[in-house]
Every structure is written in structure tokens, then in C-alpha cells.
Amino acid sequence: MNLLIKGADLIGTGRQDVLVRDGVVSEIGMLASGLLGSETVDQTIEADGLIALPGLVDLHTHLREPGREDAETIASGSAAAAVGGFTAILAMANTTPVTDTAEAAERVLDLGRLAALVDVQPVGAITKGLAGEELAELALMAHSRARVRVFSDDGRCVQDARVMRRALEYVRAFGGVVSQHAQDSQLADRHACCHEGELSGRLGLPGWPGIAEEVIVARDVMLARHTGSRIHIAHVSTAGSVEVIRWAKAQGIAVTAEVTPHHLMLTTDLLAGYDPTFKVNPPLRPAEDVQVLRAALADGTIDAVATDHAPHARHDKEHTFINAAFGVLGLETAFSVVSDVMVGSGLLDWAGVARVMSVAPAGIAGLSGHGRPIAVGEPANLTLVDPSATVTVDREASLSLSRNNPWHGRRLTGVVHATVLRGLPTVLTGELV
Ligand SMILES: [Zn+2]
Numbered sequence: 001m002n003l004l005i006k007g008a009d010l011i012g013t014g015r016q017d018v019l020v021r022d023g024v025v026s027e028i029g030m031l032a033s034g035l036l037g038s039e040t041v042d043q044t045i046e047a048d049g050l051i052a053l054p055g056l057v058d059l060h061t062h063l064r065e066p067g068r069e070d071a072e073t074i075a076s077g078s079a080a081a082a083v084g085g086f087t088a089i090l091a092m093a094n095t096t097p098v099t100d101t102a103e104a105a106e107r108v109l110d111l112g113r114l115a116a117l118v119d120v121q122p123v124g125a126i127t128k129g130l131a132g133e134e135l136a137e138l139a140l141m142a143h144s145r146a147r148v149r150v151f152s153d154d155g156r157c158v159q160d161a162r163v164m165r166r167a168l169e170y171v172r173a174f175g176g177v178v179s180q181h182a183q184d185s186q187l188a189d190r191h192a193c194c195h196e197g198e199l200s201g202r203l204g205l206p207g208w209p210g211i212a213e214e215v216i217v218a219r220d221v222m223l224a225r226h227t228g229s230r231i232h233i234a235h236v237s238t239a240g241s242v243e244v245i246r247w248a249k250a251q252g253i254a255v256t257a258e259v260t261p262h263h264l265m266l267t268t269d270l271l272a273g274y275d276p277t278f279k280v281n282p283p284l285r286p287a288e289d290v291q292v293l294r295a296a297l298a299d300g301t302i303d304a305v306a307t308d309h310a311p312h313a314r315h316d317k318e319h320t321f322i323n324a325a326f327g328v329l330g331l332e333t334a335f336s337v338v339s340d341v342m343v344g345s346g347l348l349d350w351a352g353v354a355r356v357m358s359v360a361p362a363g364i365a366g367l368s369g370h371g372r373p374i375a376v377g378e379p380a381n382l383t384l385v386d387p388s389a390t391v392t393v394d395r396e397a398s399l400s401l402s403r404n405n406p407w408h409g410r411r412l413t414g415v416v417h418a419t420v421l422r423g424l425p426t427v428l429t430g431e432l433v
Contacts, residue, residue, distance in 0.1 A: 001042050003423055006031065008047035008384060010374055011350045018052065020380040023423035028376060045425065047384050050417050053354045055087025055381035056335060057361040057370050059179070059258055060154070060234060060306035062327070063120070065111065067096025071402050072311040074108065077331065078117040079399040080309070082426040084331040085383035085416035086118050088362065088370045093125040094155040100125035100136035102144035109146040117426050121365060124148040126167045126178060130156050135166055142174040149366040152179035154234055155281075157216055159185050164220060168229035177230040177256070177364060180220050182241070183282065187212035193322055195268040195283045203271065205321065208283050210238035217241045221248035221255050232364055233257040235308050237282040239292035246301045256364050258306035259293050261337035262328055262406060266290075270406075276317055276324030277406050280308075297356055298347040304361040307334045311402030328406045332398055335383075336391055337407070339414025343387070350387070358383075369422075380423040389415040399432065 003020040010016045010028070019027040019041075058081065064072040074091070081089045091108050093099035099108060105122040112120020124141040128134045130153045141148035151171060158164045158180060167178050188208040194200050196207025217233055221244060224231035233245060236257045248255045262280060267287050270278045278284060296302040310327025317325050338357060342348040348356070362371025372378045390413050395405035419427040426433055 001423060002040060003380070003420070003425070004031070004041040004044045005047050005052065005384070006044055008050050008052040010052050011354060018374065020423040023380055025374060025376050025378050025380050043425070045384065045418055045428065050384040050386055051350050052374055053350070053383045053385060054358040054371055054374060055383050055419065055421065056085045056357045057365065057367060058086050058089040058307050058309070058331065058334070059304055059361045059365060061089040061091055061309045061331065062094065062311065063091045064095065064311060068313070071313045072400060074111040074120060075115040076399060076401045077309070078112060078115040078120060079432055080331040082117040082419050083399055083416065083430065083432060084333070085335045085385065085419050086331065087381040087383070087419060087421050088119040088121060088367050090121050090123050090150055090365055092154050093123050093152060094130055098125050098129050099123065100128050102137060102140040102146070105141045105146035105148050106144050118421065119367070119370070121367060122146050122148055123150045123152050123179070126151045126153045126158055127163060132156060132158055132160055132163060135163070135170065138167070138170050138176070139174065142176060149176050150179055151176060152181065152234065154179065154181045157181050157183040157185065161219060161223065165223050165227060168223055168227040168231065172227065172229040175366060177232050179232040179234050180216065181234050182213045182216035182220065184212045184215050187215065191322070193279060193283070194271050195285050197268065197286065199268055199271065203274065210240055210285065210289070213238055213282055214240040214244060217244045221245070221253050224255055225251065225253045230254040235260050235263065235282055235306065236293065236302055237263050237285050237289065239289050242292050242296040242301055249301065256303045258304045259297055259302045260306060260308045261330055261334045263293055264290065264297070264341050265337055266406060274321045276319060276321050277328070277404055279321060279324050279326055280328055281326035294342065294347055297342065298352070303356070304364060305334060305338055305356050306361065307331055311400050312404050313402060317404045328404055329398065329400050329402060332400070333393055333407045333412070335385060335416050336412035336414050339387065340412040344413055380420055382420050383416060384418040386415045386417050388413065391415050
């Protein structure tokens with residue numbers, strides 16, 4: 001199978017034709033000059049005006065299979081991811097049952113391969129059943145066919161410092177990384193459901209203070225230093241966390257961090273109408289935090305954008321605010337939000353988008369075939385985006401099985417046009433192939 005991508009803007013080298021042979025980039029040049037003339041082409045993508053990025057990689061996706069296939073399956077989530085420009089996603093472990101064994105991890109891998117739209121890489125639980133007490137089968141998962149490298153109890157924070165220390169020591173042996181959902185359970189109790197501040201007081205909602213995140217981030221970077229291991233901070237939401245991560249990086253501590261599209265764009269005042277669509281964990285924060293998160297993503301203190309795509313069935317999300325499930329959809333809109341917020345404001349250029357949405361997340365997750373430059377000999381995992389097209393998000397158009405979409409009705413600039421996984425288009429003109 002030979003695929004020709006015609007006239008795409010390859011960041012740095014300008015407009016080029018890219019020939020892909022059997023999943024690998026085989027030639028780059030201008031077709032008109034005869035460089036590629038001798039090749040038979042099976043399929044051509046006209047990419048005039050489009051920018052070619054390495055295929056997007058999401059460090060943080062909830063696919064709900066096994067256990068809640070009414071909210072999302074590995075197949076439906078893969079479809080949403082492909083349309084969102086992703087070629088690889090990491091599937092979080094908080095399913096039912098939990099991904100805490102080699103068999104469970106291999107099953108996620110296999111279902112992802114069956115869907116064949118993106119590479120679905122399982123995340124392994126840190127502790128058995130996400131209970132926070134006993135370490136899960138970390139090494140067995142790492143040495144399984146699924147080659148698990150990222151471990152997380154996401155949805156729950158590992159509260160016990162001794163358990164966290166053990167996990168960090170353990171994963172070092174196989175180059176793993178521990179991804180922490182930083183939330184001190186005493187400072188943000190189980191009823192906490194929105195940012196603690198003037199608004200939470202006025203709405204009468206139990207608050208989730210930023211310090212509940214920051215004390216865990218501070219503790220865990222120190223544990224990472226002590227163990228010489230890698231810690232990753234999931235969905236950073238406060239300026240104080242950014243400050244700690246910046247300090248830790250300056251000390252040479254192996255810490256990486258991600259921010260979600262919703263924490264880059266949405267603020268806590270959206271909760272004024274008690275709309276549970278905007279109920280997320282960690283909660284939406286004030287504009288001052290959002291500004292700091294954007295700047296931290298631009299300067300590299302925060303390494304990556306990760307969606308925290310969290311589909312929920314209607315009967316779990318459409319409740320009174322206090323009883324509704326936490327989480328929002330994110331896979332299909334992540335690129336457009338980042339383009340709108342970060343490129344639109346001049347904080348990131350397209351090379352920067354490639355860094356935070358592909359190169360850095362692939363590196364953190366240890367995915368060797370992703371986040372690579374678009375160059376001869378590299379696997380053809382790439383995303384073609386239209387930087388000037390706009391989209392008005394329609395939640396009914398989503399390929400996710402759920403509809404908890406906080407972007408509904410928003411007009412965003414920058415749209416995914418096509419996604420190519422190992423030389424095969426999964427998405428063309430914004431539609432699943
Ligand atoms: Zn989380």
C-alpha cells in the first residue's frame with residue numbers, strides 16, 4: 001500500500017509531498033520535480049493548506065470497557081480518538097474489573113488491536129483494585145504482551161506515602177513511570193465537588209482547595225527524588241502545583257506533568273448555573289490558575305496535554321450537581337481547544353503543539369513508534385490539521401457513546417482533517433474512513 005500526501009506543510013521544511021510505503025515514510029520531496037515519479041500510488045491525500053503533525057498521543061483516556069460499556073467501549077473510544085487526530089491513547093486502569101493484572105492489560109491491548117483505529121496502550125493500576133494498599137502485579141504487567149510502562153490509580157490518589165515510595169522503587173527496574181492523581185483525601189473530602197472559593201460558598205457546594213493537590217505534588221516529587229524514579233503528575237490544575245513542578249525540574253528531579261484541555265480553557269465561574277456538565281476532578285479553577293497553566297505548558301514546565309476523556313452515561317451525569325459523576329469528553333475536541341487557546345494566543349507555534357500533544361506524551365509513555373519526526377524511515381503515524389478552519393462543537397455529532405461534552409456550541413479555530421495510522425488513513429476530511 002502506497003499513500004501519497006500531497007503538499008502538506010511539514011513544520012520546519014515547508015510544503016512537501018510525503019510518500020508512505022507499507023506504513024513507513026519512504027520519500028519526502030516535491031512530486032512535480034520528479035523525485036517521486038517512479039512510484040505507483042494507491043491513495044492520495046490532497047493536503048494543500050494543511051499542517052502535518054506527528055500523530056497525537058493521549059496519556060489519559062477513560063474507555064470504560066470492561067464494566068461500563070453503556071458509557072464507552074474500546075471501539076467507540078478508539079473512533080473518537082481517531083477523529084480527534086490521535087494515533088495512540090493510554091487507557092486508564094479504573095475499569096470494572098480494574099486493570100491490575102497482566103491478563104487484564106493484555107485484554108485491553110487486544111480489544112484495541114481489534115478496533116484497529118489507534119494504538120490502545122493499557123495503563124496498569126498501582127494498587128490492587130485501586131484500593132491504595134497493596135501493589136498490583138506491576139512487573140507482570142510490564143513483562144506481559146501489553147508492555148505496561150505507565151501505572152496509575154487515577155480517579156483515586158495514592159494517599160499512603162509508603163505505598164507510593166514502594167511503587168516508585170518498583171517501576172524503576174523496567175523504566176516505568178507512576179502517574180499520580182494528586183488529591184489529598186483529608187483536604188478535599190469525598191463530597192468536594194468544585195473549586196473552594198467565593199463561588200463554592202455562594203453556591204453552597206463543598207469546596208476542593210488547590211492545596212489538596214499541591215501537598216501531594218510536593219510529597220511525590222520528593223519521593224521521586226528519594227527513589228531516583230519517575231513521577232508523572234496527572235491533570236495539573238493549580239498555579240501552586242506548577243510552582244512545585246518548576247522547582248522540582250530545576251533540581252533535576254524526574255517529574256513530568258500534563259494539563260487537560262478543559263483546565264486550559266474553562267474556569268470555575270461556569271458552575272454558577274449548577275450545570276453538572278462542568279463537574280470535573282480536579283475541578284475547574286479561577287482564571288488566574290488557567291493563565292499560569294497556559295504559560296507553564298508554553299515554557300515546558302508542563303510537558304503534555306492529556307484529555308482525561310471521561311465519558312458518562314446520561315443517568316450518571318444528569319443529576320443534581322452534588323450527585324453527578326465527575327468528568328467530561330475530550331478526545332474529539334482536544335486538538336481544536338489547544339489550537340484555539342495556545343496557538344490562537346501566540347503561546348505555542350505548531351512545533352510546540354507537536355511537542356505537547358505527540359512528542360512529549362509518547363516519550364513519557366515509552367511508545368517508540370509515536371511522537372517521531374515526519375522523516376524518511378519513520379513509521380507513518382501522523383495527523384493533518386487545518387489551522388484556519390473553524391468548528392462549532394455539536395455534542396450529538398460525537399462518536400463517543402456519551403454526551404457529557406462541555407464544548408457543545410463553542411466555536412473553535414483549528415480542525416483535524418485526517419489521521420494516518422502506520423500508513424493507513426483512519427480519518428479523511430474529518431470523517432472515520
Ligand atoms: Zn484523575
